[in-house]
Amino acid sequence: SCITLPHVMRFLLPATQREQGRIAQAMGRTAPEEAADAVEELIASLEVPHRIRDVGVDRASFPAIADATLGDIVARESPRTVTRESVIELLQAAW
Numbered sequence: 001s002c003i004t005l006p007h008v009m010r011f012l013l014p015a016t017q018r019e020q021g022r023i024a025q026a027m028g029r030t031a032p033e034e035a036a037d038a039v040e041e042l043i044a045s046l047e048v049p050h051r052i053r054d055v056g057v058d059r060a061s062f063p064a065i066a067d068a069t070l071g072d073i074v075a076r077e078s079p080r081t082v083t084r085e086s087v088i089e090l091l092q093a094a095w
Contacts, residue, residue, distance in 0.1 A: 003052050004094045006040035011090055015079035052094045062091045 013020055013032065020035040027038035049055045057065075066087035069075050075082040 002043050002046075003049060003055070004090060006036040006043070007090045007093045009036035009039060011086065012078070012080050052091065057091075057095070059092075059095060062088050065091060 009016075009020060009023075013036070017032045021032040024030065024032055024035040024038060027035065027042070029035065029038050044050060063084075066084045069087045070082065070084060075087075
């Protein structure tokens, strides 16, 4: 979802420097490290929830969400290794 996108972008940055550089450039930024910030600012300007807690996600559900994520093809095909712990860290950052 758009809520977690900047957090996922930061997680994937080591493996997606070139791609995030293009995103940053398209959004008027200069460095790949700025792409997630630009996306986060765009999301903040929209009338959508900004945190996963705003859509009813409870911290107690993080382990179950992490387990389900590990079974998802997107996680399996990620350019960076996705672990249960990394998913929980992303969820905590987005909470």
